[in-house]
Amino acid sequence: MALKQFLVLAFLAVSSLTSRVRAIGVNWGTSASHPLPPSKVVELLKANNISKVKLFDADPLVLQSLSGSRIDVTVGIPNSMLRSLSSSKKVAESWVHDNLTRYFSNGGGGVRIEYIAVGDEPFLQSYGEQFKPFVTGAVSNIQTALIGAKLSNKVKVVVPCNSDAYQSVSGLPSKGHFRPDLNKTMIQLLTFLSKHHSPFFVNIYPFLILHQNKNTSLDFALFKPTAHSRNDSHKTYKNSFDTSYDTLVTALSGVGFPDMEIVVGQIGWPTDGAMNASSSIAETFMKGLVGHLHSKLGTPLRSRKPPTETYIFSLLDEDQRSITAGNFEKHWGVFTFDGQAKYNVDLGQGLRKLANVQNVEYLPSRWCVLNNNKDLSNVTANVLEACSLADCTALSPGGSCFNLSWPGNVSYAFNSFFQEHDQRADSCEFGGLGLITTVDPSIGNCRFAVELRTSLSTSLHGSLLVWWMLLITITTSVCFLGFT
Numbered sequence: 187m188a189l190k191q192f193l194v195l196a197f198l199a200v201s202s203l204t205s206r207v208r209a210i211g212v213n214w215g216t217s218a219s220h221p222l223p224p225s226k227v228v229e230l231l232k233a234n235n236i237s238k239v240k241l242f243d244a245d246p247l248v249l250q251s252l253s254g255s256r257i258d259v260t261v262g263i264p265n266s267m268l269r270s271l272s273s274s275k276k277v278a279e280s281w282v283h284d285n286l287t288r289y290f291s292n293g294g295g296g297v298r299i300e301y302i303a304v305g306d307e308p309f310l311q312s313y314g315e316q317f318k319p320f321v322t323g324a325v326s327n328i329q330t331a332l333i334g335a336k337l338s339n340k341v342k343v344v345v346p347c348n349s350d351a352y353q354s355v356s357g358l359p360s361k362g363h364f365r366p367d368l369n370k371t372m373i374q375l376l377t378f379l380s381k382h383h384s385p386f387f388v389n390i391y392p393f394l395i396l397h398q399n400k401n402t403s404l405d406f407a408l409f410k411p412t413a414h415s416r417n418d419s420h421k422t423y424k425n426s427f428d429t430s431y432d433t434l435v436t437a438l439s440g441v442g443f444p445d446m447e448i449v450v451g452q453i454g455w456p457t458d459g460a461m462n463a464s465s466s467i468a469e470t471f472m473k474g475l476v477g478h479l480h481s482k483l484g485t486p487l488r489s490r491k492p493p494t495e496t497y498i499f500s501l502l503d504e505d506q507r508s509i510t511a512g513n514f515e516k517h518w519g520v521f522t523f524d525g526q527a528k529y530n531v532d533l534g535q536g537l538r539k540l541a542n543v544q545n546v547e548y549l550p551s552r553w554c555v556l557n558n559n560k561d562l563s564n565v566t567a568n569v570l571e572a573c574s575l576a577d578c579t580a581l582s583p584g585g586s587c588f589n590l591s592w593p594g595n596v597s598y599a600f601n602s603f604f605q606e607h608d609q610r611a612d613s614c615e616f617g618g619l620g621l622i623t624t625v626d627p628s629i630g631n632c633r634f635a636v637e638l639r640t641s642l643s644t645s646l647h648g649s650l651l652v653w654w655m656l657l658i659t660i661t662t663s664v665c666f667l668g669f670t
């Protein structure tokens with residue numbers, strides 16, 4: 187083989203390899219009572235060769251921890267800011283100034299911010315008119331602010347949309363269209379995205395499609411080759427993901443944007459809190475998804491053109507996520523809240539197993555359980571109170587602790603409350619029914635967690651903090667004296 191041909195082939199091999207790995211990223215949410223320190227999360231991303239991350243806000247501690255990491259970042263603007271951003275160019279300017287400009291300036295540490303996600307599923311049907319009227323205004327003011335800050339050639343503005351933005355008659359992709367109430371807004375948004383060469387971000391959840399639609403099977407959601415396929419005008423659909431994706435492709439074509447680039451902003455499978463939410467099913471789904479993306483087959487309507495990027499939802503479990511959509515909401519992580527892999531899937535690390543977070547700092551090995559020797563007639567009220575504030579989702583039907591019968595499930599509820607409250611003695615009271623133990627009550631898959639130690643979570647750390655503040659005060663006074 188001629189050297190030139192060899193070099194071309196080698197180049198193609200290398201570039202296809204990098205594009206393969208570059209295409210998968212993860213969502214990093216921080217709705218946790220005891221979040222892992224950002225520096226640990228970045229170690230986790232690096233250890234697993236994850237090259238892209240999507241955030242839901244612009245937390246300076248998180249962004250600083252990503253500086254110099256060579257990881258591409260999407261920062262987020264919460265829905266609650268859309269109204270003020272759309273009504274004022276000044277608000278948009280200060281958002282860009284405070285949350286973007288400094289990471290690009292000299293000494294800003296070099297955070298590789300690629301996208302600003304304006305809002306998070308702002309068109310969700312259940313939100314009604316709450317955010318919809320402000321999206322295009324917010325997007326255009328942020329874009330103007332980016333141009334003003336000379337960053338518009340580096341950062342693209344996008345709007346992550348849930349798949350409920352589009353629908354189709356009898357689930358056929360060829361009949362896809364945008365929700366009628368969104369038609370006008372969507373055309374404005376797509377015109378903007380197209381003008382600025384920004385992709386359309388869509389969140390697709392085969393797990394939710396399965397739950398909402400009786401006319402689909404678990405195998406179809408899990409990319410199983412044995413799943414019953416569906417025919418749709420000479421195209422054959424073999425999985426739920428392709429079906430939803432192509433419904434979007436048809437909807438985009440229908441309003442005049444057949445070539446709009448698509449990025450999958452969120453996709454994943456929960457592992458607890460509902461039927462069919464388990465680590466082994468999630469592993470099957472994720473391996474099916476990643477295999478499908480790596481095959482580069484694309485979908486029937488976009489053959490050989492798979493989504494340019496796909497962000498797994500989610501990196502970690504978050505115990506403060508709202509459960510209005512279901513008890514599984516706190517269990518989307520590929521990793522547990524403390525950064526341990528629940529199963530294996532190639533997120534960029536290849537054939538190796540996923541690496542866990544190392545040297546995690548926990549609260550002491552203590553749990554709160556029900557004291558069986560007490561009068562238990564009043565226990566129900568205490569359980570309800572604990573569960574209304576803490577996380578009892580593992581006790582739901584299909585959950586990892588559903589098999590704990592009474593009174594084990596009472597202990598589970600008490601412990602969850604106790605851990606969320608930093609193991610404070612007064613959070614294991616329950617009218618005298620609580621008992622602190624050093625014996626781990628976990629059984630089988632049902633894990634009684636011990637929470638993470640965070641900077642403010644123990645009295646030990648509390649006093650350390652006081653020492654630090656004292657030290658800082660002394661240092662600043664010394665510096666101050668030194669300058670005068």
Ligand SMILES: *[C@@H]1O[C@H](CO)[C@@H](O)[C@H](O)[C@H]1NC(C)=O
Binds near residue numbers: 203235534535536
């Ligand atoms: C990470 O991905 C890059 C690009 O594909 C690859 O060259 C490298 O070997 C990977 N690193 C590890 C530690 O797997």
Ligand SMILES: *[C@@H]1O[C@H](CO)[C@@H](O)[C@H](O)[C@H]1NC(C)=O
Binds near residue numbers: 243245277280281
């Ligand atoms: C910057 O982002 C943070 C976190 O999302 C937000 O709280 C803050 O209001 C933003 N700053 C401005 C000036 O909008």
Ligand SMILES: *[C@@H]1O[C@H](CO)[C@@H](O)[C@H](O)[C@H]1NC(C)=O
Binds near residue numbers: 357
């Ligand atoms: C259910 O699926 C079948 C084929 O799998 C299809 O013929 C039928 O139209 C679907 N019904 C609905 C209501 O989506």
Ligand SMILES: *[C@@H]1O[C@H](CO)[C@@H](O)[C@H](O)[C@H]1NC(C)=O
Binds near residue numbers: 366440
């Ligand atoms: C949405 O807009 C497109 C393009 O203007 C139009 O063809 C279609 O009929 C509209 N659909 C609805 C439901 O208004």
Ligand SMILES: *[C@@H]1O[C@H](CO)[C@@H](O)[C@H](O)[C@H]1NC(C)=O
Binds near residue numbers: 415416417422
């Ligand atoms: C789908 O179409 C193929 C041929 O294109 C056919 O072999 C198959 O039986 C059809 N499946 C269904 C469920 O109609």
Ligand SMILES: *[C@@H]1O[C@H](CO)[C@@H](O)[C@H](O)[C@H]1NC(C)=O
Binds near residue numbers: 396403461
């Ligand atoms: C979920 O799992 C249960 C048993 O594990 C099964 O009976 C049920 O059909 C599944 N639900 C769906 C929607 O597939």
Ligand SMILES: *[C@@H]1O[C@H](CO)[C@@H](O)[C@H](O)[C@H]1NC(C)=O
Binds near residue numbers: 564567617
């Ligand atoms: C039972 O709980 C209620 C409400 O917390 C409390 O007012 C009552 O005194 C309790 N009864 C006993 C016997 O502990």
Ligand SMILES: *[C@@H]1O[C@H](CO)[C@@H](O)[C@H](O)[C@H]1NC(C)=O
Binds near residue numbers: 631
């Ligand atoms: C719960 O118990 C039932 C019957 O004993 C068993 O089939 C099931 O696998 C158990 N579930 C879990 C999550 O342990």
Ligand SMILES: *[C@@H]1O[C@H](CO)[C@@H](O)[C@H](O)[C@H]1NC(C)=O
Binds near residue numbers: 596599
């Ligand atoms: C605990 O289990 C009992 C049955 O053993 C059940 O009646 C009760 O509702 C469960 N409580 C919770 C909080 O899951």
